[in-house]
Amino acid sequence: MIYRQTLAAPVVCAGVGLHSGERVRLVMQPASAGSGIVFIRSDITDRDNRVEARADAVTGVRLGTTIANGDGVSVATVEHLMAALAGVGVDDAIVDIDGPELPVMDGSSAPFVELIHKVGLVAHAAPRRAIQVLKPVMVETEGRRAGFLPALKPMIEVDIAFEHQAVGRQSCVFDVTPDIFANDIAGARTFGFQKDYDALLAAGLARGGSMDNAVVLDETGVVNPEGLRYDDEFVRHKALDALGDLYLAGAPILGRYSASRPGHAINNAAVRALLEDTSAWKMVTMRGGTTHDIALAQS
Structure with missing residues (x-):
């Protein structure tokens, strides 16, 4: 039988949000069997700050996936971390963040996978x-x-x-x-077109975007000096x-x-x-x- 898995220990990272540009600290922690993936906005204390990672909690899909709870507390750009959790096989985890958007890291899921591999996984006594x-x-x-x-x-x-x-x-x-x-x-990193950058900024998006966390394309090709992965x-x-x-x-x-x-x-x-x-x-x-x-x- 394949069993549910969680992290063996907490792991921490920090970075900026791709769209908000705000610096945020993220802590992934082990969770009990059946908990699923739950985000906690530690910067919010006056209302329910738990946001469950569910399809029916999605409230925004423009250039990223945003989820929210019934009290209007939201977490933006969850997809790269969710992909890492899915790809590695994490069923239960608590993700504590102190801001409105997950850190973009290098624009891919690789940094999150590396963090999970660093601490390892443990199996619950519950079937997957x-x-x-x-x-x-x-x-x-x-x-x-x-x-x-x-x-x-x-x-x-x-x-x-x-x-x-x-x-x-x-x-x-x-x-x-x-x-x-x-x-x-x-x-594989997120990507964007240089010609769209000013419009995104005007719409309040991509404020944290750079060639450190995205593949940037101009009219002729890839701008990033390191090229493609x-x-x-x-x-x-x-x-x-x-x-x-x-x-x-x-x-x-x-x-x-x-x-x-x-x-x-x-x-x-x-x-x-x-x-x-x-x-x-x-x-x-x-x-x-x-x-x-x-x-x-x-x-």
């Missing part, structure tokens, strides 16, 4: 449960299409198309396992974002997520559509020696 997709569930909006297909393991397939010579059409397919995620996906880093980052958004389902999804030109809005719409159609999925217990070798048993 997952959402098994039973039939196709698709959503479509504004030329974007995404959805879930039945499969016996978590898989993500995305494709993108940008009218820029450095990007063009790219596709990425990967099985969600700790090794594949850490080696092939986690290091992968030839197809752009689509790999979109796949990373998708994994983070999908983990807001509250459990791993055993199925193939397929998305064309995905963004946070359609990722969240697809998860909500799946969860709302109770005939399209069932909860199962994950069995097997490791998450690389999954057999399913309904319970």
Whole structure:
């Protein structure tokens, strides 16, 4: 049987928010079995400061995923950390932050994965449960299409198309396992176009953005002097974002997520559509020696 996991010890990091530009301190802590992923805004003390990582808690999807609780306390840009937790296999954790937005770090999930690997994981005496997709569930909006297909393991397939010579059409397919995620996906950074920067600033976004935490593109190519980490880093980052958004389902999804030109809005719409159609999925217990070798048993 595969068991739920949490961190073996607390781990701390700090940085600036990609959009707010505010400095924030983040502490990831172990949590009891069944807790799920819970954010705590330690800078807020006059109302409920706990925000559960759930798809129905999503309140913003513009250039990042924001979640909030019923008292209006929100946490922005959760997707890179959520992807790290999903990719490594953390089921239960408390994430304490003292600001409104998670630190962007280097624009990828790799720093969070490194922090988790630093302290390691421990297993609870509780089985890991997952959402098994039973039939196709698709959503479509504004030329974007995404959805879930039945499969016996978590898989993500995305494709993108940008009218820029450095990007063009790219596709990425990967099985969600700790090794594949850490080696092939986690290091892919967020990206943006230099021509859009002034408009983003005017909209109150990207105030913390720089070439230290994003791949920047001008009219001819990549501006960052170090270049790309992968030839197809752009689509790999979109796949990373998708994994983070999908983990807001509250459990791993055993199925193939397929998305064309995905963004946070359609990722969240697809998860909500799946969860709302109770005939399209069932909860199962994950069995097997490791998450690389999954057999399913309904319970």
